[in-house]
Amino acid sequence: MKPTILSAFFALTAFPALACESFTVGDLTIDHAWSRATIGADRPGVFYVEITNAGASDDALIGIATPAAGMPMLHETTVTDGVASMPHAMSVPVPAGQTVQLAPGGYHGMLMGLTIALKEGDSFPATLTFQSAGDVTINVEVLSLRAEGPDCAHAGQ
Amino acid sequence: MRLTGLQKILWAAAGLALLGYGALLLVAEPTPAPLAEAPFRPNFTLPDADGRLRSSADFAGKHTLVFFGFTNCPDVCPTTLAEVAQVMDDLGDQAGQVQPLFISVDPERDRRLGLSEFTTAFHPSILGLAGDAAQTRAAADSFRIHFSREDDAAAPDGYSMSHSPALYLIGPEGDWLRQFTYGTPAPEILADLQSRL
Numbered sequence A: 001m002k003p004t005i006l007s008a009f010f011a012l013t014a015f016p017a018l019a020c021e022s023f024t025v026g027d028l029t030i031d032h033a034w035s036r037a038t039i040g041a042d043r044p045g046v047f048y049v050e051i052t053n054a055g056a057s058d059d060a061l062i063g064i065a066t067p068a069a070g071m072p073m074l075h076e077t078t079v080t081d082g083v084a085s086m087p088h089a090m091s092v093p094v095p096a097g098q099t100v101q102l103a104p105g106g107y108h109g110m111l112m113g114l115t116i117a118l119k120e121g122d123s124f125p126a127t128l129t130f131q132s133a134g135d136v137t138i139n140v141e142v143l144s145l146r147a148e149g150p151d152c153a154h155a156g157q
Numbered sequence B: 001m002r003l004t005g006l007q008k009i010l011w012a013a014a015g016l017a018l019l020g021y022g023a024l025l026l027v028a029e030p031t032p033a034p035l036a037e038a039p040f041r042p043n044f045t046l047p048d049a050d051g052r053l054r055s056s057a058d059f060a061g062k063h064t065l066v067f068f069g070f071t072n073c074p075d076v077c078p079t080t081l082a083e084v085a086q087v088m089d090d091l092g093d094q095a096g097q098v099q100p101l102f103i104s105v106d107p108e109r110d111r112r113l114g115l116s117e118f119t120t121a122f123h124p125s126i127l128g129l130a131g132d133a134a135q136t137r138a139a140a141d142s143f144r145i146h147f148s149r150e151d152d153a154a155a156p157d158g159y160s161m162s163h164s165p166a167l168y169l170i171g172p173e174g175d176w177l178r179q180f181t182y183g184t185p186a187p188e189i190l191a192d193l194q195s196r197l
């Protein structure tokens, strides 16, 4: 993502918080886990995160589980011939030495069958499963409906 | 039939032109985005959340920002509506000259889930419209955009919608002015609008 866009995003959210927590599993660091507030629990929620692979071998995010949703899945928004759709993604590659973002308009966790409406300021746990590094449970902060990402001092590296 | 030399040349030229046109069609066909050609005037007649019919002519004199989407869309649609909301806030005194519209491509489900609670959660100025299948198709055709229902056993209710994700700007006379591609930052949309108001 372009730095100019990031700075525009950060202007929208005021306080660094939970979404700025980092989690590690093996060579992977997981940052900026956030979700967007929902209107009720009837529509799917969303999950975004940033994953850095400091190791020498490739890994991949292959699953997501959370008590917040009965049917969480990995999706990728793609725009083909000017039409956007969001097919199921079997896995999200996390190549050695790279940072991968699940971010608006690209890969995302699709939280279907929400067990509860997601309210701004709430947080919920999510367990990410990686092909090599295994499982890691992280906290996901719910930002406002209009949020475009968390405001963290170390973000956008 | 015997052809003169000139006729042969003309027929050959016509044939080549036809071939060229065919090739253009082949190249151009998969591109659904409106082309930079003569201005056109999209039009629609669709009910709002209260069932009141709204048509393009109702917004004469205002710039309208039109987005086609569905409320069950957690990724693309909130991102764009959040940008529209930001633009409306930042327009300040000029906000009254701009009408943002959200046209549902999944009208039946959106009505059931609540159209206006969705749009107003982003910004009270956003007007949600959801017609029947024919009205929706006609509106999309008039904007020259695409949407379709994708059967997907894993999706809520067994389907999801694919749709053109751009934001369209219509002028006060109803002319299609431009599109903002998905992901255009709010400040860029704002600056464009301010230069026109």
Ligand SMILES: [Cu+2]
Pocket: A075, A076, A086, A108, A109, A110, B074, B075
């Ligand atoms: Cu999705």
